[in-house]
Amino acid sequence: MNIPMKPELEQILLSRKIQPTAMRLLVLEELSRVNMAVSLNELEASFDKADRVTLYRSLKTFRKHKLVHSIEDGSGSLKYALCEEDCECKPEELHAHFHCNKCNATFCLKDYHLPVSGLPRRFVLEEMNLVLKGLCDACSA
Amino acid sequence: MNIPMKPELEQILLSRKIQPTAMRLLVLEELSRVNMAVSLNELEASFDKADRVTLYRSLKTFRKHKLVHSIEDGSGSLKYALCEEDCECKPEELHAHFHCNKCNATFCLKDYHLPVSGLPRRFVLEEMNLVLKGLCDACSA
DNA sequence: TGTACTTTGCAACCCGGTTGCAGTTCTTGT
DNA sequence: ACAAGAACTGCAACCGGGTTGCAAAGTACA
Numbered sequence: 001m002n003i004p005m006k007p008e009l010e011q012i013l014l015s016r017k018i019q020p021t022a023m024r025l026l027v028l029e030e031l032s033r034v035n036m037a038v039s040l041n042e043l044e045a046s047f048d049k050a051d052r053v054t055l056y057r058s059l060k061t062f063r064k065h066k067l068v069h070s071i072e073d074g075s076g077s078l079k080y081a082l083c084e085e086d087c088e089c090k091p092e093e094l095h096a097h098f099h100c101n102k103c104n105a106t107f108c109l110k111d112y113h114l115p116v117s118g119l120p121r122r123f124v125l126e127e128m129n130l131v132l133k134g135l136c137d138a139c140s141a
Numbered sequence: 142m143n144i145p146m147k148p149e150l151e152q153i154l155l156s157r158k159i160q161p162t163a164m165r166l167l168v169l170e171e172l173s174r175v176n177m178a179v180s181l182n183e184l185e186a187s188f189d190k191a192d193r194v195t196l197y198r199s200l201k202t203f204r205k206h207k208l209v210h211s212i213e214d215g216s217g218s219l220k221y222a223l224c225e226e227d228c229e230c231k232p233e234e235l236h237a238h239f240h241c242n243k244c245n246a247t248f249c250l251k252d253y254h255l256p257v258s259g260l261p262r263r264f265v266l267e268e269m270n271l272v273l274k275g276l277c278d279a280c281s282a
Numbered sequence: 283t284g285t286a287c288t289t290t291g292c293a294a295c296c297c298g299g300t301t302g303c304a305g306t307t308c309t310t311g312t
Numbered sequence: 313a314c315a316a317g318a319a320c321t322g323c324a325a326c327c328g329g330g331t332t333g334c335a336a337a338g339t340a341c342a
Contacts, residue, residue, distance in 0.1 A: 051322050074213045074270060077298055118253050126275035129215060134267035192291050218329060
């Protein structure tokens with residue numbers, strides 16, 4: 001009873017050592033499709049019959065295996081976006097995100113780079129979370 | 142840090158057009174004392190008998206009048222810190238924060254300013270939230 | 283002092299995130 | 313192919329931060 005699977009998606013999961021179940025393939029497909037950071041709720045809404053907890057655990061697994069990164073954009077819910085292919089989620093690899101205060105969308109600003117220097121002595125940097133907020137192009141008209 | 146005395150605290154509130162009630166004076170005093178970004182829970186814990194909602198509303202009022210700014214440090218709860226004297230919370234005035242993954246403390250990095258350029262066309266910047274995470278000086282030993 | 287407005291405290295609610303557990307599906311060794 | 317064990321899924325329920333409604337207490341001011 002093999003469900004027809006998109007081989008390329010399956011390959012992505014396998015390359016991250018994630019067991020490619022039907023649910024996970026659907027989640028990965030949806031994340032690729034929207035090309036944006038989405039919350040658990042938004043993800044749930046894009047499926048007809050998906051259990052919230054299963055989606056939650058899928059994302060958790062993805063994050064653990066560095067297939068997605070999570071962003072706290074201040075909307076009240078964590079959002080998730082696909083990592084670049086070779087991403088290991090180190091500080092130098094992190095990029096900024098833009099959160100639209102009107103439509104609540106969150107974009108990855110892959111070209112917005114951050115200064116990683118200027119920390120006080122003996123502070124050790126492990127991660128960063130930069131969110132710019134305002135109006136996106138569609139909402140600023 | 143220099144902790145202002147009662148009359149000065151009252152003056153601070155008045156200058157921000159906030160009615161100086163007993164509760165608000167206590168909250169402001171505590172915020173000055175700790176000199177750090179604190180969550181609602183932490184604030185509540187530093188008083189013997191204080192209603193959570195009252196503290197919440199005090200902070201909300203403070204924020205509305207730009208006496209405090211709030212930071213989403215990813216700890217799961219919003220944190221609040223006193224603004225500089227003439228702060229109007231515009232993007233150019235915002236500074237970064239450092240969140241310690243070990244002791245959960247959050248510091249204002251008042252000298253760490255952010256580039257406000259590099260946004261895609263027609264994106265309008267209103268606020269920013271930059272949190273560096275890692276180990277603070279006390280925890281990195 | 284009386285009246286209108288503001289603040290406070292309590293209870294209760296909402297919602298995102300999370301866990302426990304039982305049933306199902308998948309992997310692995312034979 | 314099959315059984316045993318591991319991993320995954322779905323449901324219910326819990327947790328904790330944030331928030332609101334409302335009545336009581338406090339405050340401003342004529």
